[in-house]
Amino acid sequence: MTDSILITGASRGIGRTTAEHFAEAGWNVVATMRDPADGTELATRANVMVTHLDVTDEQSARDAVAAGIDARSEEHTSELQSRSLIS
DSSP: OOOEEEETTTTTHHHHHHHHHHHHHEEEEEEEEEEEEGTTTGSSSSEEEEEETTOOHHHHHHHHHHHHHHHHHHHHHHHHTTTTTTO
């Protein structure tokens, strides 16, 4: 299974560069930012999920982590189904 990483502040600067680096290295990236519209280009990559995160809001952080887990769980389930390991 592919490694996954959640990156904060991925709309620009170090966060954006870090998200691009891990995506190019084949990782599944949960790229978080205050305004997901700023991540439109990142979201075009198959292994990048862009979602909202305001690091000053605990519920926002919980929601971002849950969204990343849900996305990867669906991907993993689809992979297992394609291998006929589960139905």
